[in-house]
Amino acid sequence: SQTIHQWPATLVQPVGSPLSLECTVEGTSNPNLYWYRQAAGRGLQLLFYSVGIGQISSEVPQNLSASRPQDRQFILSSKKLLLSDSGFYLCAWSVPRLPVTEAFFGQGTRLTVV
Amino acid sequence: AQKITQTQPGMFVQEKEAVTLDCTYDTSDPSYGLFWYKQPSSGEMIFLIYQGSYDQQNATEGRYSLNFQKARKSANLVISASQLGDSAMYFCAMREPQGAQKLVFGQGTRLTINP
Numbered sequence: 001s002q003t004i005h006q007w008p009a010t011l012v013q014p015v016g017s018p019l020s021l022e023c024t025v026e027g028t029s030n031p032n033l034y035w036y037r038q039a040a041g042r043g044l045q046l047l048f049y050s051v052g053i054g055q056i057s058s059e060v061p062q063n064l065s066a067s068r069p070q071d072r073q074f075i076l077s078s079k080k081l082l083l084s085d086s087g088f089y090l091c092a093w094s095v096p097r098l099p100v101t102e103a104f105f106g107q108g109t110r111l112t113v114v
Numbered sequence: 115a116q117k118i119t120q121t122q123p124g125m126f127v128q129e130k131e132a133v134t135l136d137c138t139y140d141t142s143d144p145s146y147g148l149f150w151y152k153q154p155s156s157g158e159m160i161f162l163i164y165q166g167s168y169d170q171q172n173a174t175e176g177r178y179s180l181n182f183q184k185a186r187k188s189a190n191l192v193i194s195a196s197q198l199g200d201s202a203m204y205f206c207a208m209r210e211p212q213g214a215q216k217l218v219f220g221q222g223t224r225l226t227i228n229p
Contacts, residue, residue: 088157096214103209104161
């Protein structure tokens with residue numbers, strides 16, 4: 001069966017420090033991968049998505065970047081965190097097929113920038 | 115571009131009552147998928163139910179059903195016989211069929227079930 005792992009679960013980082021959040025998927029090949037951010041009490045905003053190794057698309061300009069070094073690995077990074085980067089970050093995957101099916105989410109990382 | 119609108123920021127319901135959470139969507143694509151997710155306080159996103167744009171019947175999954183009205187572009191979630199454990203944020207979402215098949219979310223509805 002397919003599973004998704006996302007870590008760490010919580011993170012407190014000082015302003016200006018780097019960030020690396022990792023997400024891996026098991027039990028499937030060539031998934032579509034996504035990074036979402038959720039501000040407190042708000043909906044989910046799509047940050048990045050990837051349809052294959054090395055293929056990254058950004059939805060909104062920001063202080064973050066993403067990479068997909070392996071088929072089932074998706075990494076969210078920042079060189080210097082800002083206070084506004086605080087939030088709940090969710091990684092998700094889906095099978096690229098038609099008709100579309102549901103996306104599956106990791107447990108999320110709660111990032112607090114202080 | 116696709117857009118999802120959830121107009122109910124919060125809903126309060128008595129236990130065992132049925133509740134309807136509203137969702138309207140906008141898309142120019144004839145093929146799409148509509149989804150509902152539940153997010154408890156732990157933050158995990160739990161998939162509840164799916165409706166395809168070409169499905170003739172409304173989707174049902176246990177106590178969850180989706181009232182799909184294509185002409186009105188609405189996809190309301192109905193929870194029957196609500197339970198205390200149903201208290202959570204609920205998100206309506208849509209997936210486009212092309213490319214990365216991105217999942218676009220509404221702002222969510224916070225449902226509180228009162229004993």
